[in-house]
Amino acid sequence: MTNPLLQDWNTPFEIAPFDRIADTDFAPAFDAALAAHKDEIAAIADNPEPPTFANTIEAMEAAGHLLDKVLGTFFTVAGADSNEAREALQREFSPRLAAHSAEITGNKALFQRIETLWQDRDTLDLTPEQARVLMLTRRGFVRSGAALTGAEDARMTEIKSRLAVLGTEFTQNLLGDERDWYMELSEDDLEGLPAFLVAAAREAGRDKGLNGPVITTSRSLATPFLQSSPRRDLREKVWRAFTSRGGRGGKTDNRAIAAEILALRKERAALLGYDSFAEYKLETEMAGTPTAVRDLLMAVWTPAKARAEADARVLEQMLHADGQKGPLEPWDWHYYAAKRRRAEHDMDEAELKPYLQLDRMIEAAFTCANRLFGLEFAPLDIPLYHPDCRAWDVTRNGRHIAVFIGDYFARGSKRSGAWCSAMRGQAKFPQEQAPVVINVCNFAKGDPALLSYDDARTLFHEFGHALHQMLSDVTYESISGTSVARDFVELPSQLYEHWLEVPEVLREFATHAETGEPMPQDMLDKVLEAANFDQGFQTVEYVASALVDLEFHLGDPPADPMQKQAEILEQIGMPRAIAMRHATPHFAHVFSGDGYSSGYYSYMWSEVMDADAFEAFREVGDAFDADTAKALEANILSTGGSVDAAELYERFRGRLPGVEALLKGRGLIAA
Template sequence: MTNPLLDTWTTPFGLAPFDRVEDAHFAPAFDAALDAHKSEIDAIATNPDAADFDNTIGALESAGKALDQVLSVFYTVAGADSTPAREELQRAFSPRLAAHSAEITANKALFARVADLWARRDALDLSAEQQRVLMLTHRGFVRSGAALTGAEDARMAAIKSRLAVLGTQFTQNLLADERAWALPLSEDDLEGLPDFLVSAARAAGREKGAEGPVITLSRSLITPFLQFSPRRDLRELAWRAYVARGANGGATDNRKIAAEILSLRAERAALLGYDSFAAYKLETEMAGTPQAVRDLLMAVWTPARAQAQADAAVLERMMHEDGINGDLEPWDWHYYAARRRQAEHDLDEATLKPYLQLDRMIEASFACANRLFGLEFTPLNLPLYHPDARAWDVTRNGQHVAVFIGDYFARGSKRSGAWCSAMQSQAKWPQVRHPIVINVCNFAKGDPALLSYDDARTLFHEFGHALHQMLSDVTYPSISGTSVARDFVELPSQLYEHWLEVPEVLAEFATHAETGQPMPRDMLDRLLGAATFDMGFQTVEYVASALVDLAFHEGTPPADPMAMQAEVLAELGMPRAIAMRHATPHFAHVFSGDGYSSGYYSYMWSEVMDADAFAAFEEAGSAFDPERARALETFILSAGGSRDPAELYTAFRGRLPGVEALLKGRGLAA
């Protein structure tokens, strides 16, 4: 039987032939592609010719094409449209991929070639980009344990394999908990809920096969329910279920998994000679050290906590005025904050949402990219992996640039959150290839689909990541697009959020779902005027999570992560009515893989830069200043990992930023 995953794809733009791919294809394709990559690696390692850049580093860059092709399809559907069969395959693939990666970095003959090139680097006449790729390759081998021998080498391989298993299990447990819970609502329970939320709850009920509306653990349903439901008892039920994900006991409980992950990470760092996993992880980031991260987070924590405490006192008074005695609880905050925003800014989510239609916000994100970078987006009618997904041909001056795929709606088969990935990254080696980029979100369905302002910011955020992929212009795949330091990767995404706040963008694209009329100017002014409303809450819940992540990885790994989490929050003086944005059992950023471990702070580090970077446009007099846009593309969006991120930012802005612009942007400056 012909396996489409192993074919040379002749589809338009080289897009995966999703209409021909079946789950039965994945395992045999994976086996064949993995074997092919092993053979390619062996050929590079045993090449009788003396090592040079092309036959070693260049060969590594071009190896594994078949494996990349198989995995790009598999991980797309495993994350966005999971099934029990795909979850089983993921559990099988993860340790084998980890072992394969460990075998590559433990290949002594291969490492000897890389080390030889590194030792002779000054005599190789390499381009600046080649020098960078060589440095990153050599550093990657060393940090993966290539220099280890004997028992330490074997132990490192075992740790990597076990971490891969645990990360997959953590993710699948979280998805299982999210899929299993729903709060059925009677008609009486709908009282006080706006039409958009009732419509979304009915759609969620249909998706789950329920007879009536339900609230699921999708953030796009939970958050507005907490904002609008006058039923304090139901708000508490929903909130407790949301924060209990991964901590419900039984087979899907993530607490012991988190403890084992932290222990293995610490052991891994120790094998490589580091004092802690945080020291190991941060060595290659812009921050550099755990202390630098802590200094930033605490500089923000202190004013944010003070603001949150002041806000809590106001909300608690409002609650007491309703005749509810006692302390303000976490399930009360959204409800009274929404009422306060209505009173102080005359902004009601139910009134605002009809102006934030999903399709119009997609148009807005495209229009900004057109004005800034000359990109144009034409819908494509191609088979994709799910009916909700849609695709566009991205062009500039009539030339194909990329394919962009958007998959925006929540469903039970999709993991929570929002993300951007490249099914194919941009490269010129060994031949030119154009990126195929996907944004995945979890917005509530509706007719039409309506977004909260936070949802709209998420859409712009993920599209900023997509632009980083689509505008990449480098030679080698390993430094393409978002292949940059973790605390730099969020700069393009968070920076792009600012264009949603540009008045002329909202004036054009924030049009009413029923009347088609633009958002009234006074509402627009009130919306932008409330940009920092409740920022104390938002900052505290985020920074608390980042500080707990840092504490987990900075010293001796905790035997009981939940106890350490409680200790860190107590030392910080965490306001009682605010919970961590991501508590340990559902902290997927940190425990689903190593990506954001010791790195959840990176959103804040990048925000220091994005606030300063957008100020460059403001100083130029226009959010669409062409000179600043060209510089942004040249030094940030197109450069990938071809240069040190501090160099790239300095080339764009002329200097590195301080924390002042961030505090001002969040309304936390003194």
């Protein structure tokens, strides 16, 4: 019991004692915790007493606490601060976890107890939440193959184990590609780059152990470089590196992995009686069917493509006016869109960025949460897994609600993107448990750290997910926080982005890094006026990715995903100067796990709701209206997965919205 992962944590709020945990602690802790969970499950399955909700479902909810504690700690550091040892452990743990999960859902005695309760559910006098947990538990077992027998049962176990290995390999290959590629810049190459980007590039160079500035494939460096560098040859080099991540050949190439994943998913769905993986996956989502998803995406695609093509003609004229020949290329779009934005909206990212300080934007997100939900945030001085991390004690009316951890800066040990996770979820059973929630981002480091407007929106987005975790108020952890339908989980995050655009928020928190002066009113007006600038491009690159994801999981799996990707893009008429937001070899949402597979559309499905949900505040004329905020918390943020997602939304708004609110919100049709 000298292993700190296996001890009781006598730390503030029982946070993992990161300063005492070594990489060598993870494997023995994992072994012990996995064995303990196996014993707990066996005791439930082999219980001679007749099944009851308490001795079966609640017993399963209470089991696995030690395993959750170990894995919550391990996967936090493995994703945000990886190293060779942690990557090796991921490769070891993933198939064993998949096998463990398959062993549980394949336990016939356990499934029979659950099935008995399901058949007798009307006589059990369950609360609505308990009835929901029973339904979800049984459904999860059935969809995992619990009803399969013989060779089919064994094959399902093999498939899930192999998929776990492949998902880990995909993620680690992508991280390796992103970590290894960089482009050194000479002093001449810095011409035209804003000061904030030069400072960030120098910081990235120091991170690589170099004396000069570099551009990496981190979006916080690559995108502003594409926006500002007049060197077309260097833009092309960065663009090609960014869009070819995971597909450059060699040991980190993900193309064959993606093909095998798609084939195994198809086989998995067929074993369960579904014609396609998309039909299997979407059955439990709000969308319900692939047809409903495609209808939504195509309803958005048509006006977005028309807008993007019109924009492309303008940008190509600007390209030719600069003396450049040939058509507009993908590595030209950001550069000329930025020039157009400056000309039409008098908006310059370099002028705007000093007003978007990271610390002030964090403060803005916290203040909005205080005004809406009464939350207060006090800094915590506790050991965390990396010096860049910081933590806060979240309270309401003096009562501890959660611990919130922010890990905001890009580094080579962190996978790309931004995400929210919970090291510990909220629960009341078997005892009260406050969540420990983490936001991880990849912003460029600086002194002070400055954000682009998109970065600031990302910060608010991930904090919206955090609020969904922190404000959760259910009994059972399996349905707490973000444990909801995939196409509902993005509603709180995308909805929270709207508060960044509230003028009074920007007036208070968008202050200049050097002078401390608030953003001038004319600049603030321009920021809000330009909110929908380049929406054709942004919508097309997103919807194209979502359509490719959907089509990949319908019909026969492609032997060559890249060829299939090209065919899909040709069929929908993808504009030549725009690339998918996530090409197949780096489409981590879809291939690093099952989370967003056949589900990348969910951001747009949720956006249909978030555009309508913020209207509830607009209708009463106050973005901080107390009654509307209370209704939002009661019906959306606190309920987790305790109620069907469509019912929750109807409770909040009285109806489900149509796509028109989204199109108007993106400026793709007239308001």
